[in-house]
Amino acid sequence: MSSIVLRSRTISNNFSSKSISQRGLCSGVVSSSSDPSKGTIPSSQSILSDQSTPPPPAPKVAPQVSGGKIWSFVKYGLIAGVTGTTGYAGYLSYKCSCEEVDHKAKALRAAASYAPSEDASAIDKYGGLLYSAAMTVPAKALESYLDLRRLVEEHLLEYTEPTSDKLLPDLHPLEQHVFTLVLDLNETLLYTDWKRERGWRTFKRPGVDAFLEHLAKFYEIVVYSDQMNMYVDPVCERLDTNHCIRYRLSRGATKYQDGKHYRDLSKLNRDPTKILYVSAHAFDSSLQPENCVPIKPYKLETDDTALLDLIPFLEYVARNSPADIRQVLQSYERKDIAKEFLERSKEYQRRVQEQKQQGRLWRR
Secondary structure (H helix, E strand, O other): OHHHHHHHHHHHHHHHHHHHHHHHHHOOOOOOOOOHHHHHHHHHHHHHHHHHOOOOOOOOOOOOOOHHHHHHHHHHHHHHHHHHHHHHHHHHHHHOOHHHHHHHOHHHHHHHOOOOOOOOOHHHHHHHHHHHHHHHHHHHHHHHHHHHHHHHHHHHHHHHOOOOOOOOOOOOHHHOOOEEEEEOOEOOOEEEEEEOOOEEEEEEOOOHHHHHHHHOOOEEEEEEOOOOHHHHHHHHHHHOOOOOOOEEEOHHHOEEEOOEEEEOHHHOOOOHHHEEEEEOOHHHHEOOHHHEEEOOOOOOOOOOOHHHHHHHHHHHHHHHOOOOHHHHHHOOOOOOHHHHHHHHHHHHHHHHHHHHHHHHHHHO
16 A cells, blocks of 8 residues: 555656756747746846847948939039130120131140240149140131131121122223212102002102202212112113113112111222212211211102202312312311202302492492
């Protein structure tokens, strides 16, 4: 009986030891020590410390400039350089002539062709050569600019300058004393009007036929217009049926300046002391205002007599042949010459009559 009790105690002890060892294995704690409680504490601390410590931050990468930004910087830099160069070239073209730019470029050419002296030090020679090499590109660019500008100006002269320096042929030796009467077309000899129901029509100024026929006896008559020759020629043929007008000059004979076509009387191949320019816009259309004879513009007035009123003055000039017509015109101070000449003529006749009366009194 006692043996049975001992066996039961032994089995219970073995069973309790096995259950304890299984619990330790289920908790996941392994210890080499004989005391299970001392092995579980450090393992639990290591687990807690791993969970509470934050992960280390990722290393910061320095931002890198992309290739697109570099190309944009280079592109805008090139655009700015080209724009600045073009603007400066435009400023030179507007402000300075080719001769002035060429004169200012002498220093740049000298810098580009620098030659060091034999006595200069090696550093000075090296610095001079570097400076000369740096100035070579601007000097060549300036030379190219001057060549291009001269070429452009030569082509522009064909459109801005008269077609010839002698617009009229040489005057006959027997007519060297003859004055040249230059006449404008529009609002001087005729008027061109447009209306919707009839289109363009050209009207002769009252008295134009008598004006041309009478003054053709004293003057060399020239028509000088800023219109195209395809307009001037047919109009003059219908206007001047008696061929009183010797020469016709159209737009190609004018000088284009400041957006307008000017009559350049110096290109007529005539003595400037014997040229009269009659125009309704004389001082605004001629480069030689000292030769201008202003006349009232014609605007289709039926009672207009401006041309006929001017005949006495022009005939007086042709008969008396003043040494310089410019001084005569200057004495009128841009007034209405026809009216002023009539008043002066009346004053002159009054003085002559007074002198005659005084002479008769002295004789008595």
